[in-house]
Amino acid sequence: MELDRSRTLEGIRRVRTQPALRNSSRLDAKLRDWRKRRRSTDDLQRWLATADAADSDGDLSQSLVLAVVKRIEDLLDFAVEAEGCDTRDATWLRDHGDNIYLARFNRLPRQETLKAYDEWLDAHEGAKDLWNPKHLEDDLERSLESARSWNHTIPCFLRDHPGAAR
């Protein structure tokens, strides 16, 4: 079961350390360093753990930044998992995974906070409300899911977990 991050120490830390991540260039730079192996996965994970989620005025469940950060954290977990299973996956994730996410990140509404976005929405009658972190998380998962076939990961998982009788 996933914890409600807004009620955890992690949530408090994210809100209180507020460097402006809403501008994607900083995230882009960090990911580029990771892709080019100038930054380790551990180091990027640590940086992401304190990344800002201040775009939702304290309500982390409404944070678009956090939705992207959570998915990038998953991507890094997966890269670590892949190193021990199929190194081609790990290489692919480094070379392509971040771009898939960043492309979506760059299409987010330009307003830096939910409050500013709501004001913009009020002023633009008929505009579709695109501030939907849950939808964004699903969307990012689907993007990676459809980027290539992952069927080969199943035999690899089974090789590592031979316990279940065939």
Add this chain to the structure above:
Amino acid sequence: MNIARLTLAAIVALMFASAVFAQDSTEAHLVIPDSRILPGVPFDFWIEVHNRGSQLKRVTVCAPFEMRILSGEPLRFTEGAPKQRSNQLYWPHGGEVIVGPGESKTLVIPASDAQYGEFLDDRLFSAPGRRVGIRLPLCQQIVGRYGQNGDRSTVQTNEVEIEIVNPSGSDATVWNLMEETLNHRWTPAEFWRGERRAMWESVLRDSPDSNYVPYALITTGRFSSDWRDLLAQQLRAIERFPESPAVEWLHVEAWLSARAIRAHGVMLAEGAIVRHSKRPTTRLLAFGNEQQ
């Protein structure tokens, strides 16, 4: 002259009434994707509802299946007709659609719903070797502009034939166990009873070749605390029983297990299968109504 006028008026009124009736008709097409089903297990089905009328309608499942025995063992008097029970029509995923004029919608009932209601729990589905034609009465109600409901009427689906297969080999062994322990029926709603859980666990242990294994795994999986082992068992069962009517249900379960333990590669692989499923029952089970 007066009689002729009256007759003409009656004919016009009849034509008008039948035109209105035709205009307000609803078509309901029942789909059961698996035509052969083991005795005593639930199955997926859905109904494609098309509103040919000019008004908004609410269409619901409101009565049990109607059955016609086509071959095999005739109805025994102890089976009787399906009974209306208080929770018989309880659907975790709906059981109702609102269909606008000219619109088509699908009313989806995954097999997993049988874990909560008793709709598929009838002994009529548990006679091996029986071939039955089944159809489903639906209720429709016109929904007024302000949400008030109009008169209720019934819509009948087409009839679909299914065969309750005669179990042999290890399937027969499991079926005998089900007869002894479960009174011939799929009763996961009462799974908290220790002897029922033990029965399904014994199927996994003692009858690993049985076609009941996917159902046993789905049922016992609800009580597993070792998610990695459970996921491995689910993936092996998918590999071993690719033609099982429950295989897509197993894919959903495997996807959920992979999410739970953050096995990202497996999660993406299973997610793709579930998302591209042709069965609305599978997509509903995985994603709920939103992404149907």
